[in-house]
Amino acid sequence: MQVRIDPAHESNLAPIPVKLVIAGGFGVGKTTLVGAVSEIPPLTTEEEMTVASEGVDDLTGVERKKTTTVALDFGRITISERIVLYLFGAPGQNRFWPLWNDLAQGAAGAVVLVDTRKLEDGFASIDFFERRDIPFVVAVNVFDDAHHYEPEELREALTIPSDVPIVLCDARDRELTKNTLTTLVGHAIEKLSSTSDVA
Numbered sequence: 385m386q387v388r389i390d391p392a393h394e395s396n397l398a399p400i401p402v403k404l405v406i407a408g409g410f411g412v413g414k415t416t417l418v419g420a421v422s423e424i425p426p427l428t429t430e431e432e433m434t435v436a437s438e439g440v441d442d443l444t445g446v447e448r449k450k451t452t453t454v455a456l457d458f459g460r461i462t463i464s465e466r467i468v469l470y471l472f473g474a475p476g477q478n479r480f481w482p483l484w485n486d487l488a489q490g491a492a493g494a495v496v497l498v499d500t501r502k503l504e505d506g507f508a509s510i511d512f513f514e515r516r517d518i519p520f521v522v523a524v525n526v527f528d529d530a531h532h533y534e535p536e537e538l539r540e541a542l543t544i545p546s547d548v549p550i551v552l553c554d555a556r557d558r559e560l561t562k563n564t565l566t567t568l569v570g571h572a573i574e575k576l577s578s579t580s581d582v583a
Contacts (some may be wrong), residue, residue, distance in 0.1 A: 396480055399468045401551055405487050406461075407499035407512070409505025410476035413525040413555035415457050417497060418473045421561040422459025432460060453478070456487060461565065469565060484512060493572035495518040497555065498542070499532045514545075519572040523553040523564045547575075 419426045444526050449523045457473030474480075486523045488494070494513050497507035506522070513520040522544055524533075533541075535550040544550065553564045 392464065396468070399462070400466055401468055401470055402569065403418075403470050403472065403491045403492045404565065405484075405494040405518075406471055406473040406497065407484070407494055407509040408474075408476060409499065409502060410510070411499045412476060412499045412502075412505065414415070414476065414497055415562075417495070417525075417553070417555035417561050418459040418471050420456040420469065420556055420558050421461050421565065423462060425461050427458040429432065446463075456483065461562070463562075463566065467481050467569070469569070475487040475496045481508075488512075488516060488518060491518055493568045494518055495568055496520050496522050497525050497553070498522060498538075499525055499527060499540070500533055502540060504559045505540075510544065511543060520569070521549040521551060521571055522534075522566045525553055 394573070405416055405519040408414055415426075415428055419428070457471070459471040459473075460468060461471070462468045472491070474484050474487050494509075495505060496513065508519070509520070522536060522538070522542065524535075526532075535552075538544070538550055539546070539548075549567050551564050551567050552560075554560050
């Protein structure tokens with residue numbers, strides 16, 4: 385049975401909240417991405433990096449980084465009258481990974497942000513969402529000094545399944561970031577539809 389919604393009454397319905405996780409390695413640009421696209425001032429849990437992180441956090445490629453996320457970043461973006469995306473940025477360091485299970489609870493999908501200068505840092509995030517069967521896209525954050533690779537080269541290097549979208553993204557750019565989120569929502573809907581057809 386298909387339920388039809390009268391367009392005249394659709395505007396009276398509450399928007400559908402969609403939870404998305406922004407994940408990736410340390411210093412890849414997750415906080416920047418959430419801040420660039422959020423329509424509200426983002427909530428961040430950035431703390432100053434201290435000597436305690438020396439020898440623990442790999443600062444290769446992000447030597448100027450002075451703060452780090454210790455819990456989560458949070459932002460919101462409305463993509464239509466009916467859909468509001470709630471963005472939860474996950475901390476990148478291994479010692480904060482126990483938080484990932486909580487952040488992923490109820491998530492419709494995830495963006496795995498990668499830096500081609502430290503491509504190996506993307507494996508753990510990809511594995512995390514694959515194991516939990518959470519739809520995800522891989523977004524390549526295009527840093528100015530990073531080497532450019534074709535999407536299929538990255539797919540092979542990261543052993544990403546053929547159905548997982550790979551997009552180029554500049555985490556500082558609102559429109560490119562919105563495009564990444566739109567691609568993720570479309571992928572999640574498509575995956576949900578294919579699962580329903582099988583069932």
